[in-house]
Each structure stands twice: as structure tokens, then as C-alpha cells.
Amino acid sequence: MKKYILPVMMLAIFETLAVTLWLTKDNLFYLFNFSYIGISISLGLFLFVRKYKHARRIVQLLVGSYMLVYLGLICNENMQIEGFWYYLFTGVFEAATIHYAVAKIFGPLIFGRGWCGFACWTAMVLDFLPYRTSGAPRKKIGWIRYITFALSLVFVAMLFLCHVGNIEKIMFLAFIIGNVLYYAAGIALAFLFKDNRAFCKYVCPITVFLKPMSYFSLFRIECDKSKCISCGKCERVCPMDVKITDNSRKRENGTECILCMECKRVCPKDAL
Ligand code: SF4
Ligand code: SF4
Ligand code: SF4
Numbered sequence: 001m002k003k004y005i006l007p008v009m010m011l012a013i014f015e016t017l018a019v020t021l022w023l024t025k026d027n028l029f030y031l032f033n034f035s036y037i038g039i040s041i042s043l044g045l046f047l048f049v050r051k052y053k054h055a056r057r058i059v060q061l062l063v064g065s066y067m068l069v070y071l072g073l074i075c076n077e078n079m080q081i082e083g084f085w086y087y088l089f090t091g092v093f094e095a096a097t098i099h100y101a102v103a104k105i106f107g108p109l110i111f112g113r114g115w116c117g118f119a120c121w122t123a124m125v126l127d128f129l130p131y132r133t134s135g136a137p138r139k140k141i142g143w144i145r146y147i148t149f150a151l152s153l154v155f156v157a158m159l160f161l162c163h164v165g166n167i168e169k170i171m172f173l174a175f176i177i178g179n180v181l182y183y184a185a186g187i188a189l190a191f192l193f194k195d196n197r198a199f200c201k202y203v204c205p206i207t208v209f210l211k212p213m214s215y216f217s218l219f220r221i222e223c224d225k226s227k228c229i230s231c232g233k234c235e236r237v238c239p240m241d242v243k244i245t246d247n248s249r250k251r252e253n254g255t256e257c258i259l260c261m262e263c264k265r266v267c268p269k270d271a272l
Contacts, residue, residue: 004049006045008042010041010111014034014042017034017038019031030098040066043058043059043062044059056260056261057127060117060123060127063118064121067079077095080096080175080178082171082174082178084096084099084100085152085156085157086156086159086171089160104210104213106213109216109218110219111217112214112219112257112259113255113257114219115210117259117261121179122179122186122204123197123200125186126196129190131195131196132239133195134194134197134201135194136193138253144202144203145203145205145208146208148204149208155174182199182204185203189202196239197240200240201256210255211255211256212255215254216249220257221263223246224272225271227270228269229269229271231268233268234264235263237263238262239262240256240257240258242256242257244272
């Protein structure tokens with residue numbers, strides 16, 4: 001039963017969040033929303049423990065499509081980074097601000113970049129592409145993420161500074177156009193660099209939050225050196241080029257780990 005602790009813990013964390021937000025904000029939506037996400041993630045972890053190969057992909061599709069289609073397109077919530085800036089400027093602790101606080105700013109202190117491995121709707125599509133491992137040295141173009149981050153902030157700030165009317169409608173259009181651009185850039189970069197996760201590594205503005213917070217993550221994969229035979233399989237399958245056999249928090253590309261568990265799945269000695 002010990003191996004099921006993680007899915008149970010994850011469900012408990014999300015249910016606590018769901019009930020707390022439901023009662024404090026007096027809004028039943030939060031109970032539904034975070035219960036759905038918690039159940040989906042726990043189901044994926046449960047299937048992973050049962051060694052089901054597509055466990056992570058199932059969670060990605062359940063959570064990613066729910067957020068993109070239901071929250072984004074049907075409920076008109078801009079859950080992109082522009083939506084976060086928008087709600088932040090209006091001082092409203094709703095939708096995108098809660099989503100960012102939980103999944104991308106404070107949550108990573110507990111579950112690292114689990115969002116990137118299990119829930120992101122951009123990666124949900126990118127992970128269908130043929131280049132699961134990069135197979136080439138990293139490019140030194142990670143600075144692009146700071147430009148996209150700054151552009152998103154300046155775009156929303158300008159809407160407020162210029163007193164543009166009907167911002168809600170603009171934010172919805174920005175959500176659609178932003179997603180189309182993300183998918184187009186993500187797919188183009190994947191084929192250009194032969195790396196499904198090239199967009200995540202170099203362009204995604206959200207990593208400006210995710211990387212520093214996940215450095216301190218409570219959940220992280222560690223290597224049991226007494227079992228490891230240095231076969232290198234774990235690092236060869238890693239989509240994010242993490243030096244996972246190094247247990248230091250400063251390990252190479254450590255803040256890139258998306259907790260996809262591919263390394264753990266292929267380890268012949270169960271050392272991870
Ligand atoms: S880095 Fe960005 S695009 Fe990639 S999975 Fe994480 S949030 Fe999604
Ligand atoms: S796959 Fe396992 S045994 Fe091989 S290097 Fe990685 S941790 Fe060590
Ligand atoms: S280190 Fe393991 S869990 Fe982390 S991204 Fe690489 S393969 Fe996935």
C-alpha cells in the first residue's frame with residue numbers, strides 16, 4: 001500500500017484546496033474545478049504506480065483539454081500569462097491568478113514542474129510530435145523566455161495605461177491568438193530542433209516563474225547511488241536534458257525537470 005501514498009497525498013492536497021476555496025470564496029466552481037484536477041492527477045499517478053505506460057498522457061489530456069476547452073473557450077477565462085497579468089492589475093484573486101498561484105508560482109515549491117509534465121495544454125499537443133528526446137546539445141537561447149515574458153506584461157500594461165475599452169473581449173481574443181501562436185511556434189521549433197520540448201526550453205514565458213520556484217521543490221527525483229550502475233539510460237530518455245543521477249539541487253538542468261518519470265520508468269535497477 002505504501003506505493004499508493006503519492007496519489008492519495010495529491011488527492012488530499014487538491015481536495016483541501018477545493019474545499020478551502022469553495023468555502024472562502026463561496027463559489028461551488030472551485031470545489032468542482034480542483035476536485036476534477038486532483039482526481040485526474042491522482043488517477044494518473046495511480047496508473048503510473050501500476051506501471052501503465054500512458055498514465056502521464058492520460059492526465060495531460062484530461063487536465064489540459066479541460067483547461068483549454070472548458071475554462072478557456074467555453075468559460076472565456078484567459079488562463080495564459082496575459083490573463084494572469086490582467087487579473088493581477090484588476091486586483092481580482094480569481095481564475096488565472098488562482099491558477100498561477102497554485103500551478104505555477106507557489107505549487108512548484110511542492111510539486112516542482114509537475115504542471116509541465118502532467119497538465120499543460122501546450123505540451124499536451126507537443127508531446128504527440130515525434131522527437132521525444134532532444135538528442136542534441138542545448139542551444140544557448142534560453143534568454144528568449146525573458147523577452148516573451150516581458151512582451152506579455154507590456155501588452156497587458158499598455159491596455160490599462162491606454163484605457164482601452166472592452167478589455168475582457170480583448171483578453172479572450174488574446175487567449176485564442178496566443179494559443180495559436182504558442183502551438184505554431186512550439187510545432188515549428190520541435191521540427192527545427194528535432195525536440196518536442198524546444199518551446200518549453202527556450203520560449204515559454206511561464207518558465208520565468210517555474211524554474212526558480214521548482215529549484216526548491218519538495219518532490220524531486222533522487223538517485224540511489226548504491227543501486228545505480230551508471231548505465232546512462234535515464235539521461236538518454238530525459239526530454240529535458242536533466243543530469244538526474246546528480247542529487248544536488250544544482251544539478252545540470254535541474255529546474256527543467258517536468259517530473260515525467262521517463263527516467264524512473266527505464267531504470268533497470270529501480271535506483272530513481
Ligand atoms: S514550459 Fe511552458 S509550454 Fe512547456 S509545459 Fe511548461 S508551461 Fe507548458
Ligand atoms: S538508469 Fe538507473 S541505473 Fe542507469 S544510470 Fe540511471 S539511475 Fe543509474
Ligand atoms: S529527469 Fe526524469 S522526470 Fe525529470 S524530466 Fe527527465 S526524464 Fe522526466
